[in-house]
Amino acid sequence: MPRTREFHPDSVLDAALDLFWRKGYKACSMADVVKKTGVARYGLYQAFKDKDQLYCCTLRRYRQKVRDFLYSSFLQPNDQPDFHTLAEHFNRILDELETGEYQGCFAHQAAIERAGKDPEVDAIVSGFFKDIEDHYRALLIRSVELKQVRDLPVEDLVAYVMGIQRALIAMSKQNCSIQERRNYVRCALELMQP
Amino acid sequence: MPRTREFHPDSVLDAALDLFWRKGYKACSMADVVKKTGVARYGLYQAFKDKDQLYCCTLRRYRQKVRDFLYSSFLQPNDQPDFHTLAEHFNRILDELETGEYQGCFAHQAAIERAGKDPEVDAIVSGFFKDIEDHYRALLIRSVELKQVRDLPVEDLVAYVMGIQRALIAMSKQNCSIQERRNYVRCALELMQP
DNA sequence: TTCGTTTCAGAACGTATATTCTGAAAACAA
DNA sequence: TTGTTTTCAGAATATACGTTCTGAAACGAA
Numbered sequence: 001m002p003r004t005r006e007f008h009p010d011s012v013l014d015a016a017l018d019l020f021w022r023k024g025y026k027a028c029s030m031a032d033v034v035k036k037t038g039v040a041r042y043g044l045y046q047a048f049k050d051k052d053q054l055y056c057c058t059l060r061r062y063r064q065k066v067r068d069f070l071y072s073s074f075l076q077p078n079d080q081p082d083f084h085t086l087a088e089h090f091n092r093i094l095d096e097l098e099t100g101e102y103q104g105c106f107a108h109q110a111a112i113e114r115a116g117k118d119p120e121v122d123a124i125v126s127g128f129f130k131d132i133e134d135h136y137r138a139l140l141i142r143s144v145e146l147k148q149v150r151d152l153p154v155e156d157l158v159a160y161v162m163g164i165q166r167a168l169i170a171m172s173k174q175n176c177s178i179q180e181r182r183n184y185v186r187c188a189l190e191l192m193q194p
Numbered sequence: 195m196p197r198t199r200e201f202h203p204d205s206v207l208d209a210a211l212d213l214f215w216r217k218g219y220k221a222c223s224m225a226d227v228v229k230k231t232g233v234a235r236y237g238l239y240q241a242f243k244d245k246d247q248l249y250c251c252t253l254r255r256y257r258q259k260v261r262d263f264l265y266s267s268f269l270q271p272n273d274q275p276d277f278h279t280l281a282e283h284f285n286r287i288l289d290e291l292e293t294g295e296y297q298g299c300f301a302h303q304a305a306i307e308r309a310g311k312d313p314e315v316d317a318i319v320s321g322f323f324k325d326i327e328d329h330y331r332a333l334l335i336r337s338v339e340l341k342q343v344r345d346l347p348v349e350d351l352v353a354y355v356m357g358i359q360r361a362l363i364a365m366s367k368q369n370c371s372i373q374e375r376r377n378y379v380r381c382a383l384e385l386m387q388p
Numbered sequence: 389t390t391c392g393t394t395t396c397a398g399a400a401c402g403t404a405t406a407t408t409c410t411g412a413a414a415a416c417a418a
Numbered sequence: 419t420t421g422t423t424t425t426c427a428g429a430a431t432a433t434a435c436g437t438t439c440t441g442a443a444a445c446g447a448a
Contacts, residue, residue, distance in 0.1 A: 050407075191354070245437090
């Protein structure tokens with residue numbers, strides 16, 4: 001009976017993610033999304049309720065994209081990632097920050113701009129970092145067994161590696177050169193080894 | 195001849211810093227500043243030109259406050275700070291994040307929300323982190339001499355310690371518990387030692 | 389006191405924003 | 419075809435924003 005929708009919600013989310021990531025939550029208006037996607041205002045509000053919900057949806061989509069990135073880093077070519085896999089993973093992130101069109105991490109940006117203002121954002125951000133921790137944990141347990149890293153409590157190692165990632169993300173927003181970033185990661189990983 | 199000004203610019207900056215820090219650049223309006231300070235709009239624009247300039251002034255003021263914090267951390271009670279001083283310094287930061295009324299670092303927030311949008315902000319942020327690096331460098335040179343830390347190039351150590359700080363700031367915005375933060379700092383500092 | 393200058397308090401202006409409303413068009417069932 | 423339902427495109431609304439303007443008030447010099 002009804003008229004069929006002329007846009008695909010996922011493509012709207014990709015466009016909105018691009019805009020929110022580039023400009024931030026406040027500085028990106030619904031008019032910006034309309035202009036970029038060509039989708040009518042009515043369609044956006046019908047599909048996503050309001051701006052806050054649209055933002056949360058883009059954040060969830062980002063989380064899924066990063067999850068895919070993690071799987072592709074840690075589960076190929078074999079299913080036994082170890083410390084070398086971690087080094088390669090950070091190199092992938094360094095390459096992405098160097099050549100990709102986005103600086104920094106959308107979830108971290110969301111945490112800073114919307115922390116404590118939208119509980120739903122808080123929850124997604126927490127889950128986002130939990131995803132990453134889980135991948136690191138599995139890898140680090142194996143690295144300890146193989147004596148590739150110092151023999152410390154696994155949770156300490158997880159927190160330490162999360163710290164490397166957090167620092168790297170921060171650096172890429174604070175005018176640190178690519179060389180500085182690579183040196184930092186190399187040094188921080190070296191200090192983990194026995 | 196003229197009528198005398200009824201407010202003190204520095205107290206306006208303190209109030210504006212509080213608001214910008216809490217809400218962010220976009221989400222804090224000039225009306226908010228007027229309401230909080232009681233100063234007339236005209237007075238604000240006369241003293242600070244416009245919102246961007248007011249923001250830059252608060253950022254410079256924040257930089258100075260942090261400089262004072264660094265001096266009080268590193269130049270007391272003696273003038274020979276070493277690795278133990280660094281550990282105490284991070285404990286001060288941890289305490290401040292735990293009991294203080296602000297979460298995170300205003301300069302880092304500025305970098306994320308306004309990076310690439312206002313060159314003046316970029317410059318102040320760069321200088322801000324350079325200040326901190328300089329303090330860490332002097333301390334780390336001495337720590338290496340005293341063999342309190344592993345014998346690595348000083349610039350690597352500086353980058354590493356800056357990384358600890360960056361990670362700590364990020365954690366305090368990402369729902370990490372106080373215990374997690376303290377564990378992380380302890381672990382990261384331990385790995386520096388021989 | 390009077391005059392000139394500056395601040396004050398708030399109105400005013402123009403623009404931008406999030407959201408809703410409106411009539412026409414499209415799709416499909418009957 | 420007709421009728422019903424939904425989307426479309428854009429106008430409309432109400433608010434918020436950054437900034438400027440206006441007249442009254444305060445201050446100090448003459």
